[in-house]
Amino acid sequence: MQFFQKWFKHSKKEKLEESSTLNSEIKPSDNWEKIPAYIPADKSDYKKVALIASAIAASDRPNSQFKVKRILKRNPEAITVSLIASSIAAGVYPESQFRVTSIYCKR
Incomplete structure (x- = not known):
């Protein structure tokens, strides 16, 4: 079973598609902090995982x-914010799909 290959092995076609998309990143000011999508797990979960x-x-x-x-x-926190934002956007465009790329919090 090649279970982990679908996550860690990428084809050249996928890389070309990703590079061809427009990157219109907006640089946030200093008072905005990026919320990470993933955080370190608890030490108690390490052995089991x-x-x-x-x-x-x-x-x-x-x-x-x-x-x-x-x-x-x-x-x-990132899960909650992305669910709320995509739910609001789905109310306006119900037939669309959304992908949250980054979340910033004003500190």
């Missing part, structure tokens, strides 16, 4: 060794 991920990855290569460098989880 590393064991599950290694077991899934080892199904293809049972004689391999795996080292989990870091474990991240979704930021609950």
Whole structure:
């Protein structure tokens, strides 16, 4: 089972599509702070997550060794903000799809 390849192996076609999109990033001023999409997971979750991920990855290569460098989880604040923003936008354009690329918070 090539479970992790779909996440870590990208084709050249995908890279070309990403580079061809227009990047109209707006530089925020100093009083805006970027909210990260992922935050470090709790230390209590490391053992369980590393064991599950290694077991899934080892199904293809049972004689391999795996080292989990870091474990991240979704930021609950970013999830809430992106759900609210996309719900408001879906009310205006119900047939559209939305992707939240970054979230900033005024500090």
